[in-house]
Amino acid sequence: MTSCNQFEAEFAKWLSVPHAFSFWKARVAFYAALKALGVGPGDEVILTGYTCVMNVNPIKYLGAKPVYIDIEPDTFNINPDLIEAQITPKTKVLLAQHTYGYPCRMDAIAAIAKKHNLTLIEDCCLCLGSTYNGKTAGTFGKAAYFSFQWNKPFTTGLGGMLLTSDQQLADKIRQLKQAGLSRPSFKEVALLAAELAVYRLLIYPRTTALAQQAFRFLTKKGAVVGSSSSAEFDPVMAPDFFKAMSSVQISAGCRQIRKVQKNIAHRKQMTALYDELLAQKGFPARVYDKSLMDPVLVRYPLRIKEKDKALELAASAGVELGSWFECTLHPIETPLEKYDYTQGMCPQAEMASQQTVNLPLHPRVSENTVRRTVDFISQFTPIA
16 A cells, blocks of 8 residues: 555655645645644734635634735736835735746745745645746645635645745644644545546546536535535634544546656646637637746636536536636635625636636646537637
């Protein structure tokens, strides 16, 4: 059986980072980083206003305050030009989320962090192998965390990894794990193993939409292990939140990391095909600084005028169409007021959540899948 240490070592080696720590979910990894850094009541953490609420929970669990920054429309990433105005004496951490796989403007963000003595953490849950100015995302800050949830760059069903090159931080994280990390229950591990088996056998682009609907229903009923639960829409930490990765996830992760370069090459190939076919259909070209950024996209984001209608029709058409982000703190069920977010706080992010769908790029996407997806989405009006 593959060991936890082996998976951590292989992942760390791939990014040339000395320390890696695995967890049940990526949000647990983020929590571990914040706690090891001493983040607590009265502290502030700056992050993008276009994210998943589960990314905000670890901040709230520690009694800190999330401070949201609006996005740049083209890359959906935090806008560095807006950060400094929100820095206060209470600001302790600056979180850079590489949205959809587009790397943030790390030169500007790192300079801000250094100038104001802030700890820089990278959220790499949506990127795998993206580079900025020749340097891989996940290697700029004091720490970085990755997600292996179902629809992330590669999957172990659930799971997360925390990386750092800082010895002192690594020692503190190791102490936290030794002191208080719980183990997944037998039921959780068994359900996750069964879900992974079903995923490998049955989940393909034509079946994904219907499968997701069934999975969400079963998650609410407690019949499957989901990436989130209704309890997590309230920023109160569950007793077993700080949980280790299971052997099922570790084995799946080791298989996936050995295929990572093939995964990246496939995503780039399918992205280029989307670029070509969408241009033929009159969609605007993607805009990003090609001289600095080499993104590896987890999904292909696209703005259209009829987002709700497209999502409604996708399942019956056998098209895998994503809805990230349904609101500024995805998903749509999020009670924004509990997370210190008020409407109008991040207008560009709010607009993006109303307009943006995303197209599949995972290893089971073929050229035929891309062509069929483009044919479907071209029924709707593109937004420049």
